[in-house]
Amino acid sequence: MRITHIECHVLVQPAYDVTAASSAQDDIVVEVHTDEGLVGVGETDVNPWIARACITAPGTHNMGLGLTELLVGADPLEVEGLWERMYVGTAMNGRRGAVINAIGALDIALHDLRGKALGKPCHALLGGAVRDHVTPYASLQPETSSFAEFRDSMVEWARRAVAAGFRAVKAEVTLDGPYAHNGLREPWERGTELLAAVRAAIGPGVALLVDVQYAFPDADTALRVLADWEGLDLFFVETPLWPDDLDGYRRLAEEQPIPIAAGEWLTTRFEHLDLMRRGGIAIAQPDIGRVGGLTEARRVCDAAAEHGVRIVPHLWKTGISIAAAAHLAAVTPHCDYIEFLPAELSESGLRKDLTSDELRMVDGVIPLPTRPGLGVELDRDALEAYAEEARRVGAVLR
Numbered sequence: 001m002r003i004t005h006i007e008c009h010v011l012v013q014p015a016y017d018v019t020a021a022s023s024a025q026d027d028i029v030v031e032v033h034t035d036e037g038l039v040g041v042g043e044t045d046v047n048p049w050i051a052r053a054c055i056t057a058p059g060t061h062n063m064g065l066g067l068t069e070l071l072v073g074a075d076p077l078e079v080e081g082l083w084e085r086m087y088v089g090t091a092m093n094g095r096r097g098a099v100i101n102a103i104g105a106l107d108i109a110l111h112d113l114r115g116k117a118l119g120k121p122c123h124a125l126l127g128g129a130v131r132d133h134v135t136p137y138a139s140l141q142p143e144t145s146s147f148a149e150f151r152d153s154m155v156e157w158a159r160r161a162v163a164a165g166f167r168a169v170k171a172e173v174t175l176d177g178p179y180a181h182n183g184l185r186e187p188w189e190r191g192t193e194l195l196a197a198v199r200a201a202i203g204p205g206v207a208l209l210v211d212v213q214y215a216f217p218d219a220d221t222a223l224r225v226l227a228d229w230e231g232l233d234l235f236f237v238e239t240p241l242w243p244d245d246l247d248g249y250r251r252l253a254e255e256q257p258i259p260i261a262a263g264e265w266l267t268t269r270f271e272h273l274d275l276m277r278r279g280g281i282a283i284a285q286p287d288i289g290r291v292g293g294l295t296e297a298r299r300v301c302d303a304a305a306e307h308g309v310r311i312v313p314h315l316w317k318t319g320i321s322i323a324a325a326a327h328l329a330a331v332t333p334h335c336d337y338i339e340f341l342p343a344e345l346s347e348s349g350l351r352k353d354l355t356s357d358e359l360r361m362v363d364g365v366i367p368l369p370t371r372p373g374l375g376v377e378l379d380r381d382a383l384e385a386y387a388e389e390a391r392r393v394g395a396v397l398r
C-alpha cells in the first residue's frame with residue numbers, strides 16, 4: 001500500500017470571531033489517501049491556513065522538504081518511521097511550532113490508516129489498552145461580560161456537568177491576564193470566591209480542575225493567589241505562568257502544594273522534557289495534534305512516567321481529537337482524565353457536527369473505542385458546509 005495524495009480541509013464555523021478565547025471555531029482536517037482506497041483522518045489545533053501551508057508547501061532543499069512530498073509514495077504502515085522522516089526532512093523549517101502541529105495531523109491520520117488496514121483500533125497497535133474505559137472531565141468556559149454572570153454561569157455549568165455524570169470539571173477562570181473573556185479585569189480574590197462557589201455546588205466527591213490561561217505575570221503573584229486556594233482541594237491549576245517561564249514553574253512546584261499542570265501548546269517531547277525537568281510540573285498536558293501526533297504524544301507519556309509526572313491531555317477540537325485522546329489514554333496507565341466537552345455543553349457547532357458516532361459518556365466514563373483505526377466517521381455534509389464558510393472567510397481575509 002502506498003500513499004497517493006493528501007487532502008487538507010480548512011474549516012470555519014459561521015460567526016467566526018477572532019477575539020474569542022476558543023480555538024474550537026475552526027479546524028484543519030487532513031485525509032491521507034492510499035492506492036488501496038483506504039483513507040486516514042487527522043486534525044490539529046493551530047491556525048488551519050498555516051497548517052495547510054505547512055503541509056502543501058513544496059520543499060526548497062534537503063533540510064527543508066515539503067511534508068506532502070515526504071509522504072507521497074511511502075508505505076503508510078511505517079508510522080513511526082514516517083514521523084522521523086517528516087521531522088528530519090523539514091528540520092530547517094520545523095523542529096518546533098506550526099510544522100510540528102501539522103505533522104501531528106498527518107501522524108494521527110497515519111495511525112488511523114494503520115488501524116483500518118490491520119482491522120484494529122489504534123490503542124491495540126500502540127501496545128495495548130491498560131483499561132477498558134477512560135474518564136473525561138468537562139471544560140467549563142461560559143462567555144459572559146460581567147463577573148457576577150460569569151460566576152453564576154460557571155456554577156450552573158458545573159452543576160449541569162455533574163448532573164450529566166461527570167466526575168471531574170474544569171473551571172476556566174480567566175478573570176485577568178492575556179485571555180480574559182470579554183474584557184473582564186477582576187482581582188483574583190474574586191477567583192477565590194468563584195471557585196469556592198463551584199466547589200460548594202459540586203460537593204467534595206467531584207474533582208475540581210482550574211485553568212487560569214497564563215494569567216499571572218510572575219511566580220510571586222501566582223504564589224499569593226494560589227495560597228488562597230489551598231483549601232479548595234484542587235486537582236490541578238493549569239498554566240498559571242507563561243510557558244517560557246520555566247524557572248517560575250519550578251518555584252510553584254517547590255513553594256506551594258497545589259499540583260501544577262501545563263504543556264497544551266508545546267511541540268515534541270523535547271519541550272515537554274524541559275517543562276518536566278526544569279519546570280517541575282506535576283501533570284503534563286500534551287495536545288495530541290499540536291505535540292506532533294499520537295507517535296510523539298506517546299513519547300511524552302513515556303517521558304512523563306520516567307519523571308513521575310501524570311498525564312491529562314489537552315483537547316479543544318472535534319471528535320477526531322477526542323478519539324485520539326481516548327486511544328492515548330487507553331494505553332497510558334498514568335493518564336487520569338481526558339478533556340471532553342459533550343455536545344450539549346459545547347458552543348462550537350463544528351465540534352457537534354463534524355464527526356458522527358462520536359464517543360459517548362456512560363455513567364461518567366467513556367468505553368474504549370473498538371472500531372478499526374480511530375473509529376470516527378466524518379460527516380461529509382458538515383465538512384462541506386464548514387469548508388464553504390472557510391472559503392468565504394479566507395476570501396474576506398485576503
Ligand SMILES: [Mg+2]
Pocket residue numbers: 211213238239264
Ligand atoms: Mg488551557
